Amino acid sequence: MPIDYLPILIMLLVAIVMAVVSLAMPHMLGPKIFNKAKQxxxxxxxxxxxxxxxxxxxxxxxxxMLFILFDVEVLFLYPYAVLFWDLKWFGLVQAGIFVLLLVESYVYVWKKGVLNWE
Known part of the structure; x- marks a missing residue:
């Protein structure tokens, strides 16, 4: 069983070596000229x-934060759009409830005045 994990271990070691090398090479090979204009x-x-x-x-x-919240919530609608014909009425009702929750949260945010910039 441990031999099955050997490719994963090799890939992990190669990734670590590449990360260390790519971070160390500029420091070893790059110029060491410091002046006020470059800083x-x-x-x-x-x-x-x-x-x-x-x-x-x-x-x-x-x-x-609201953008991230609503963006992630809209992302959850993607599987529904892909499986629209397979889900029939059950999926339509679920998506409708989800969209109603989205609208309700948007109205709540609007009523709380989060979107007012005054």
């Missing part, structure tokens, strides 16, 4: 000014 952060071809630590409004995080 500056540049965004879109312009030098940064001021402090980079600014507060991000909570609304950005809320919208991002």
């Amino acid at each position: 500056e952060t540049i965004e879109s071809g312009k030098l940064n000014y001021g402090d980079a630590r600014r507060r991000v409004p909570v609304q950005y995080y809320m919208v991002a």
Whole structure:
């Protein structure tokens, strides 16, 4: 039985060696020239000014979390769409309940004012 796992062990070892080599090679072969100009952060071809630590409004995080939530929920509808003809009325009722739950959660978020930016 242990001989059956030999290919998996070899593949794991090769992956670890490749990861270590790809991380170590730039440090061993790359130039070691450090100066102030190369250490500056540049965004879109312009030098940064001021402090980079600014507060991000909570609304950005809320919208991002809601996007992930609704995106994953819509992803659950994909199997239904693939098996639409095989599921008949039972699948239609289940998908309808699921979509109603999606709409209910969207209305709840809207009523709570999460989407208001004022």
